[in-house]
Amino acid sequence: MPRGDSEQVRYCARFSYLWLKFSLVIYSTVFWTIDFLNDNIRRGIENYYDDLDFKNIMDFVQKKFKCCGGEDYKDWSKNQYHDCNAPGPLACGVPYTCCIRNTADVVNTMCGYRTIDKERLSVQNVIYVRGCTNAVLIWFMDNYTIMAGLLLGILLPQFLGVLLTFLYITRVEDIISQFSFPDGPLMSGDKASVEAAGTGCCMCYPS
16 A cells, blocks of 8 residues: 555544544533533532522522423422421422412412422423423523534634644654664664673763
């Protein structure tokens, strides 16, 4: 195979490997992000009434995206007040921000009473049953042009940097293979040791 063809094949192989690796990273990152968000939302739900910042954010997200909990509405059982075995009126219920209501109606803070232990079909007209993680992701999909622009702005410079690094490494390997000779500076260790042994103490001086 001519040298030019071999170099082209090498470049194509490295680019294909780089693209495959990049695709796998994006694919795994998406699923890792979903699990990561669900776990963090569940931890936040545990301290919902103690962490005012999280409470305000969660209430806003649930009303804005018409969702409830992280993965689904049953995530609220992680809270000690909403657990079905807890005493009090909040037991086995969800916050009022999960409720389906008319904005003109007076807010009923107990509208999510006794909904966690029921099936989705029986409460889908009372509360939002889908999780906020999926709701936010669906919103991103609906606004994919905006998100694509943001992702390209973040990931494209990194991808180009990695690509240029691979091309640089390939070019350096080509130069090394082009200018390395058997009797040149890259000689074997045995030959180098034999020549150095005959120089004695004057091995640093020119002959």
